[in-house]
Amino acid sequence: MGTSVTALDDAQLVERFARHGDNAAFEAFVRHYLPALRRFIAARLPPDVDAAEVEQDVLVRLHAGLGRFRFGADPTTYLYRICWNAAADALRARKRERGRARRMAALKADGDPRNGDDPAIQLERSSEGARVLAALRSLGEPDASLVYLRDSEGVGVAELARTFGLPEGTVKSRLSRARGRLRAALEPDTTGGRHDP
Amino acid sequence: MNDTDEDDGRDTALGALLYRATEERANRAGPDFDAVYGRAAERRGRRARVLRAAVPLAAAAVMAAAILPPVMRERETRAMVAAEVAILAERIMDPDAFRAAPDGSFAEGVSVFVDELWNRDPAGSD
Numbered sequence: 005m006g007t008s009v010t011a012l013d014d015a016q017l018v019e020r021f022a023r024h025g026d027n028a029a030f031e032a033f034v035r036h037y038l039p040a041l042r043r044f045i046a047a048r049l050p051p052d053v054d055a056a057e058v059e060q061d062v063l064v065r066l067h068a069g070l071g072r073f074r075f076g077a078d079p080t081t082y083l084y085r086i087c088w089n090a091a092a093d094a095l096r097a098r099k100r101e102r103g104r105a106r107r108m109a110a111l112k113a114d115g116d117p118r119n120g121d122d123p124a125i126q127l128e129r130s131s132e133g134a135r136v137l138a139a140l141r142s143l144g145e146p147d148a149s150l151v152y153l154r155d156s157e158g159v160g161v162a163e164l165a166r167t168f169g170l171p172e173g174t175v176k177s178r179l180s181r182a183r184g185r186l187r188a189a190l191e192p193d194t195t196g197g198r199h200d201p
Numbered sequence: 202m203n204d205t206d207e208d209d210g211r212d213t214a215l216g217a218l219l220y221r222a223t224e225e226r227a228n229r230a231g232p233d234f235d236a237v238y239g240r241a242a243e244r245r246g247r248r249a250r251v252l253r254a255a256v257p258l259a260a261a262a263v264m265a266a267a268i269l270p271p272v273m274r275e276r277e278t279r280a281m282v283a284a285e286v287a288i289l290a291e292r293i294m295d296p297d298a299f300r301a302a303p304d305g306s307f308a309e310g311v312s313v314f315v316d317e318l319w320n321r322d323p324a325g326s327d
């Protein structure tokens with residue numbers, strides 16, 4: 005364990021953490037991937053879901069599960085799968101919370117406390133990037149994640165197939181159809197400027 | 202928008218648009234690596250404390266059920282004891298840890314866990 009973690013590659017960092025519980029190795033590994041994980045989470049979640057909460061959840065799950073990682077496999081497959089699951093859990097939790105909030109609001113008759121009045125959320129919804137991400141999310145899952153990871157993060161088709169448990173041919177056909185739908189959804193924003201006053 | 206890189210089947214123009222959008226949101230989220238990592242480490246610590254406490258609590262509840270007379274082993278009684286276990290577990294948690302629970306509430310998880318254990322047939326194969 006004498007080697008500095010800065011001299012180790014990803015596979016060595018994962019192995020060191022898994023075998024020796026070396027948190028410095030875990031931190032070095034996560035530091036490398038966190039920007040990509042944050043972008044993926046941002047792509048998956050609507051503005052009113054707290055992305056920071058999900059980021060933390062991903063790190064907790066990663067810390068608990070990375071020790072069982074199969075050496076030799078690509079760690080990004082595992083990382084993106086954890087992110088995808090954590091985001092799905094957050095969306096389910098939001099759905100339950102909204103149901104509760106609606107019931108409470110009906111009881112109190114003073115409006116839904118989660119109706120999006122937060123100025124930060126309103127600002128986020130109005131940005132150009134938010135419209136792009138809303139169009140992406142409108143594709144549904146796993147298509148949105150497939151397009152994002154393939155085209156934005158450069159994840160290979162074979163790796164996507166492993167991550168989502170799909171045959172490679174299915175990944176390719178879904179990518180093709182989803183890109184067409186995404187381009188169509190973005191078309192008004194990219195050609196017209198019809199929304200400008 | 203349509204300049205797909207035919208060599209590797211990647212639409213780089215679409216990718217660049219998505220990258221900018223996600224980078225914008227990720228940057229707006231704020232906390233740097235150390236903040237995210239630090240909060241996650243705190244959460245790991247809380248979860249570990251909860252797990253250490255929850256298992257003995259659940260085990261105690263199951264043992265209590267075993268010595269209850271059969272007439273008290275009805276669903277309402279089990280639910281009441283499970284709720285007590287959950288409340289005890291919740292007292293050592295903070296709200297952040299609750300939100301981290303996969304099903305939204307740690308109390309729900311403990312209740313289900315205890316209920317499942319209770320429903321096992323002591324003489325059965327499980």
